[in-house]
Amino acid sequence: MRLPRTRYSPVTCLLLALLAASSLYVEAEPPTARQRLQQALQLPESLGAASYTVEGVAREALIYAPASAKSSPTPVVFVFHGHGGNARQAARSFGIYHEWPEAISVYMQGLPTKGQLTDPEGKKNGWQGREGLEGNRDLKFFDAVLAKLKTDYKVDSKRIYSTGHSNGGGFTYMLWAERGDVFAAMAPSAAAAPFSMPKLKPKPAMHLAGETDPLVKYEWQVKTMEAVRKLNGCESQGKAWNEVGTAYPSLTGTPFVSLIHPGGHQFLQDAPPLIVKFFKEHPASSTTSSVDTVKK
Numbered sequence: 001m002r003l004p005r006t007r008y009s010p011v012t013c014l015l016l017a018l019l020a021a022s023s024l025y026v027e028a029e030p031p032t033a034r035q036r037l038q039q040a041l042q043l044p045e046s047l048g049a050a051s052y053t054v055e056g057v058a059r060e061a062l063i064y065a066p067a068s069a070k071s072s073p074t075p076v077v078f079v080f081h082g083h084g085g086n087a088r089q090a091a092r093s094f095g096i097y098h099e100w101p102e103a104i105s106v107y108m109q110g111l112p113t114k115g116q117l118t119d120p121e122g123k124k125n126g127w128q129g130r131e132g133l134e135g136n137r138d139l140k141f142f143d144a145v146l147a148k149l150k151t152d153y154k155v156d157s158k159r160i161y162s163t164g165h166s167n168g169g170g171f172t173y174m175l176w177a178e179r180g181d182v183f184a185a186m187a188p189s190a191a192a193a194p195f196s197m198p199k200l201k202p203k204p205a206m207h208l209a210g211e212t213d214p215l216v217k218y219e220w221q222v223k224t225m226e227a228v229r230k231l232n233g234c235e236s237q238g239k240a241w242n243e244v245g246t247a248y249p250s251l252t253g254t255p256f257v258s259l260i261h262p263g264g265h266q267f268l269q270d271a272p273p274l275i276v277k278f279f280k281e282h283p284a285s286s287t288t289s290s291v292d293t294v295k296k
Contacts, residue, residue: 044098046065047091048062049063050062050063052148054140055135059141061106062087062091062106063107064091064097064105066101066104073154074102074154074155075100075104076103076160077162079107079168080108080172081125082126082165082166082167083126083127084118088107090165091105093269093272094267094272095272096272098272099273099275099276100279108142110125110126110127110138110168111126113129117215127171130195131178131199138171139178146160146182158283160182160284161184164189166189166191168188168191169191170188172186172187172188173192173197174196176200177196177198184204184279185206185282187208188205190265200231202233203232204255204256204282205232205256207221207224207228207258208259208267209221209225210261210264210266215265232250235248236248244259244274245274246258
């Protein structure tokens with residue numbers, strides 16, 4: 001038996017057509033900004049885990065290296081997570097492998113450490129707060145990682161950099177003080193350097209700070225930035241840098257860039273491409289003048 005055909009009014013047909021078209025449109029929508037960010041922060045397959053034994057202690061790091069790193073001189077960026085963080089989080093947050101895929105990027109893993117501002121029992125992972133603490137275990141870990149990188153890859157010794165957030169930013173300052181000759185430029189975030197400052201030697205640097213940081217007080221960071229500008233022989237007046245930062249040219253070719261945001265202690269999501277831009281502008285062999293050294 002044949003079923004009777006259903007007849008629709010012209011208005012109903014129009015509504016059905018619009019509904020079908022809208023469903024097709026939804027399926028074809030481009031990814032949202034959040035989805036694009038998540039895609040950009042996906043850890044690449046080439047980000048591999050590396051294991052080390054330093055004075056009998058097992059240590060770990062995540063390392064991204066481009067295929068060309070074994071045959072061509074390749075820059076290296078060390079990235080250090082904050083207290084309570086880990087290497088994987090640092091890799092996702094900084095994403096240096098995404099912003100500078102031609103460079104080797106290293107995300108080292110800290111060990112349980114007593115925090116200077118939080119975690120007095122030392123239950124969370126972090127980095128030694130100053131030279132001499134924890135038997136200098138993290139300085140020795142850094143030395144071991146760098147030595148292995150130079151064995152495995154063709155490292156460009158004039159383009160080695162360090163960045164890190166909070167406790168990782170403080171460790172970046174400590175590396176500047178204790179291993180300064182290794183690095184071309186530094187970019188600490190949300191950190192102060194009261195113990196490292198006396199040992200620092202002039203070097204291009206960028207400092208990121210939140211004006212409402214409740215943990216590493218903004219006024220502490222201001223003192224650190226002022227001390228670095230003085231150390232680097234920077235001009236007293238800054239100029240706009242990349243529309244979001246302030247650059248202080250240096251007569252000695254060691255400029256300073258401050259990137260101040262209105263937020264708190266969190267790492268600035270827009271920072272990674274700016275950090276990479278700053279690093280690219282400052283290889284250790286740079287002999288540009290103070291005017292050319294800092295680019296808008």
